[in-house]
Amino acid sequence: MTGWSTFAFVLLIVSGFVLWIPRRISGMSLARAATPACPATLRARYFNWHTVVGFWCAPVLLVLAVTGVVLAFPWANRLLYTIAGSPLPQAVQRNDGAPADGGRAAAQTRAAATAPNFRAVDTAWASAVTHLPTWRSIVVRIPPRADMPLSFTITDAAHWNRFDRSQMTVSGKTGEVLRFEPYEEVSRGQKWRGWARFAHTGELGGLTGQVLAGAASAGAAVLVWTGMSLALRRLLRSGSVSGEVVGAPVAVQRPRAAIPEPNRQVEQS
Numbered sequence: 469m470t471g472w473s474t475f476a477f478v479l480l481i482v483s484g485f486v487l488w489i490p491r492r493i494s495g496m497s498l499a500r501a502a503t504p505a506c507p508a509t510l511r512a513r514y515f516n517w518h519t520v521v522g523f524w525c526a527p528v529l530l531v532l533a534v535t536g537v538v539l540a541f542p543w544a545n546r547l548l549y550t551i552a553g554s555p556l557p558q559a560v561q562r563n564d565g566a567p568a569d570g571g572r573a574a575a576q577t578r579a580a581a582t583a584p585n586f587r588a589v590d591t592a593w594a595s596a597v598t599h600l601p602t603w604r605s606i607v608v609r610i611p612p613r614a615d616m617p618l619s620f621t622i623t624d625a626a627h628w629n630r631f632d633r634s635q636m637t638v639s640g641k642t643g644e645v646l647r648f649e650p651y652e653e654v655s656r657g658q659k660w661r662g663w664a665r666f667a668h669t670g671e672l673g674g675l676t677g678q679v680l681a682g683a684a685s686a687g688a689a690v691l692v693w694t695g696m697s698l699a700l701r702r703l704l705r706s707g708s709v710s711g712e713v714v715g716a717p718v719a720v721q722r723p724r725a726a727i728p729e730p731n732r733q734v735e736q737s
Contacts, residue, residue, distance in 0.1 A: 474537050477533045477688075481526055481533060484522055485522075500519075501523045515694075517694050521690045525687035529685075529687070538664045539665065539668060549660075552660050554657030555655070588640050588641060588642075588643060592608070592643050593608065595638055595644075596622060599645065600636075603622045604625035606621070606623075611640060614641065617640055618637070618638045618639075618640050620636040620637070620638065624650075631662055631663070631671070633662060634651050635647070670682070
């Protein structure tokens with residue numbers, strides 16, 4: 469439901485931009501759309517606020533909404549990889565490379581698996597630090613069972629992009645590195661997917677980006693408020709006008725035939 473609401477919000481932003489485009493784009497029209505005012509009537513005031521807030525917040529809201537659609541729908545995620553010309557990443561095998569069959573032996577092995585071995589986590593952490601000594605931050609996902617691999621997400625301080633993240637998969641049993649994908653070798657689609665993830669929350673632009681995302685989200689509430697108010701006023705106004713035209717009684721007078729006046733004789737005395 470959230471994904472479809474985000475998709476509908478994208479359509480609202482695009483349709484609002486199309487409706488706003490003036491017949492002739494000039495400096496006067498842009499200044500009128502970008503400058504807040506306080507007209508005398510409430511309807512004109514709401515229209516000005518709706519236009520001004522949409523002018524400044526619509527670009528940021530469009531980025532937030534489009535990236536939200538990419539994160540919400542698998543078809544949008546596949547479309548992103550297709551545009552980037554990259555294949556979808558393969559899922560990591562969850563049993564250290566052993567074939568995942570549904571046999572009884574595999575079920576018994578999974579049932580006999582113990583809780584996470586935190587000593588193995590320390591060994592895997594040391595392997596991750598060895599592979600990327602210039603790390604800035606490391607995030608590790610500890611699996612619920614000891615026979616499952618550990619996933620590391622490592623941010624490299626040597627790159628200008630603060631969200632360049634290398635991926636590493638380490639065996640939970642032996643501490644052996646099963647897979648290591650540095651950021652330089654990550655496909656274009658994976659890089660775009662990471663940018664979409666952090667652009668959606670505004671983190672891609674640091675503190676400034678997060679402030680802009682928060683201000684645009686507050687502006688979205690103003691757009692909904694003023695837009696609904698204008699729509700209801702227009703609806704009520706059209707209903708009252710139509711009621712006056714259709715329901716008002718009309719008096720029709722038939723033309724009366726001319727009645728000849730009787731001849732009057734004036735008697736003179």
